[in-house]
Amino acid sequence: MPQPQGSNGKVTIIEIADAAGVSKSTVSLVLTGRGAVKPETRQHVLQTMDRLGYVYNRGAANLRNAQSRIVGLVLNDLSNPFFAEFAIGVEKVLQMAGYVAFMANTAESVVRQEQVMRMMREHGAGGIILCPALDTRPEHLDWAKAAGTALLVAIRRLPGAETSVVVPENLVGASRVTRHLINLGHERIAFLGGMHSMVVRQERHGGFLSAMEAAGRNVDPALNLESMPTRDGGFGAMSAVLSLADRPTAVVCYNDVTAIGAMLAAARHGLVVGRDIAIVGFDDTSEARHVSPALTTVAVDPVGLGERAAALLLKQINDPSAEPESFIGPAHLVIRESCGAYQRALAAAG
Amino acid sequence: MPQPQGSNGKVTIIEIADAAGVSKSTVSLVLTGRGAVKPETRQHVLQTMDRLGYVYNRGAANLRNAQSRIVGLVLNDLSNPFFAEFAIGVEKVLQMAGYVAFMANTAESVVRQEQVMRMMREHGAGGIILCPALDTRPEHLDWAKAAGTALLVAIRRLPGAETSVVVPENLVGASRVTRHLINLGHERIAFLGGMHSMVVRQERHGGFLSAMEAAGRNVDPALNLESMPTRDGGFGAMSAVLSLADRPTAVVCYNDVTAIGAMLAAARHGLVVGRDIAIVGFDDTSEARHVSPALTTVAVDPVGLGERAAALLLKQINDPSAEPESFIGPAHLVIRESCGAYQRALAAAG
DNA sequence: TTCCTTTATTGGAACGTTCCAATAAATAAC
DNA sequence: GTTATTTATTGGAACGTTCCAATAAAGGAA
Secondary structure (H helix, E strand, C coil), rough: CCCCCCCCCCCCHHHHHHHHHHCCCHHHHHCCCCCCCCCCHHHHHHHHHHHHCCCCCCHHHHHHCCCCEEEEEEEECCCHHHHHHHHHHHHHHHHHCCEEEEEEEECHHHHHHHHHHHHHHHCCCCCEEECCCCCHHHHHHHHHHHCCEEEHHHCCCCCCCCCCEEEEHHHHHHHHHHHHHHHCCCCCEEEEEEEECCCHHHHHHHHHHHHHHCCCCCCCCHEEECCCCHHHHHHHHHHHHHCCCCCCEEEEEHHHHHHHHHHHHHHHHHCCCCCCCEEEECCHHHHHHHHHCEEEECCCCCHHHHHHHHHHHHHHHHHCCCCCCEEEECCCCCCCCCCCCHHHHHHHCC | CCCCCCCCCCCCHHHHHHHHCCCHHHHHHHHHCCCCCCCCCCCHHHHHHHHHHCCCCHHHHHHHHCCCCEEEEEEEECCHHHHHHHHHHHHCCCCCCCEEEEEEEEECHHHHHHHHHHHHHHHHCEEEEEEECCCCCCCHHHHHHHCEEEEEEEEECCCCCCCCEEECCCHHHHHHHHHHHHHCCCCEEHHHHCCCCCCHHHHHHHHHHHHHHHHCCCCCHHHHHECCCCHHHHHHHHHHHHHCCCCCEEEEEEEEEHHHHHHHHHCCCCCCEEEEEEEEEEEHHHHHHHCCCCCEEEEEEEEHHHHHHHHHHHHHHHHHCCCCCEEEEEEEEECCCCCHHHHHHHHHHH
């Protein structure tokens, strides 16, 4: 039965020592498990701590040995299930290593990102995993080198920043899904969604272009539309594309969210996705499986990327002199219904 | 140009004082902005801090005045977009108040939940917002009263725990959506999904029952089926219900995820949802909008709930003697296609 | 000038922990 | 039975900050 301590709420190591009839040093030894302490003494101290409702004060401890075992996880968009899954992967690995994640959402605001990273440093975070907000400049991260804080950039590469990086194989993935559409016989293929300034879009669009060129397909600049990477953005861009005189027969979207918006727009125009038009996405979020028709997309295993990011960061924390390291996660094609391949196969068989 | 400090990485207030030719007390005054310090001195000190790359050490500061301005946010399932949105609401309010959220995911594990809450206390969190994991017992939270830590339970009410609570109007919401089905002329209505032990299910099922009874409808115990609150669970329960001799004409589901599973099962049995059978959900997740036919459901504004939870917690932190307070968030009906109301209206008009 | 008040600045004592060197007790070696 | 060695325990000095009481400097009023 925890006894709320006498006057103020905080029970300290010294009060435990007094109550247990030992010195504070002994209590400390029990706490850290470092020195040799007689089993019965240890037991007694532990009981006393339990009885008085003791809480370890990590702030005070960190004052002595700067080993905080906390790392920061800075996400640019928590409402995107992709990042939520990434976070789950990160937490899983950190937990196993006895670390705890200080997680924050910047909602694409560089200002908020700056604030949040400062807070984390002030709290003694040993490292930070950063999914950078859209307008992040590499010089925003210079403090890390100077302060010797381990910093890892994830998901969105930040050209010019000399840190470890964990990103998916955007170029290859986009190239694969585009080739898939080409193999299905499509000639006019559009690329939809994302803003030009986003590195991820540049990579994915680059993959799209390389597949098109490799197949000798013509790339119509009118079929390259930017939009915010949201459902509404995808809806708008798709509507624009469908109002063209010469419509495409297939559409590669920046990501799943955009693709789902595009599917809605197509349906609104009376098109049956997968039959009248092919639409594909990127990321393989759980939504992709559940929309109707199910979305053909590129899977990048966000949980796995998160695990990898955490592992890499821990390595860097433990060996601060190590060189920055990069991990490029695999991206593989997931064929479902929205590209029409399934229907085509059925037709061929029947 | 931040100069990485001589030997170890950490620059302290004393080094700043030495470099600026003032005392550490003066630097502290500049830092906290409390005392009266000559503008030129302040300026000079600030410049010196910038020059040496000083980082405030919150741990050391908290040692003196236990004002940490951090609060913990413990989520039971981050992969559920509902909780991600809730978290966004919480962060928004905390940020405005100059607080920072220490966020963690328990993945429904009570053990992990315990770990994570302990960590947060150890780091000096002034309060915690807890979305409890499934098997949480009220006595797991007893420490909060004893330690005087502000604790707020959100989304899942925890009977027997004497804390502030922020939850949606589950009973009223379920009652509303049930009445909607009754008004559409349904007689045999089933309730599907969720496990009996879940408080949220008890509330929603209670709302279902009250609407049925108020309308004088007969409640067939065979039409109350439990399942895990997953898509597969919904699929299984719906399949079971459809194998009954006397099928229901409408189904109220525990939540959207379950409802979507139920829709798949209905389709598999050759039924057209919205015409041959009505299916409704709860939560209004983004998926509800995008399945086909779109799901009629109950919206509960997770972001708003998050904002409210944060506001309530801050209030409690600032006035620890205040009584626990509850907020029951509104739940309103969102009519889409899966209930058949739309088709019925069309038929009436045509 | 002298005294009082306000404005700036300061050293030292906390805060709760860990570590080090020192001691006390128990065991092993001779 | 003495000495070495191991095993348990301990006080005190940090760690980086804030606060308090004290001092120094600067004006204002007599």
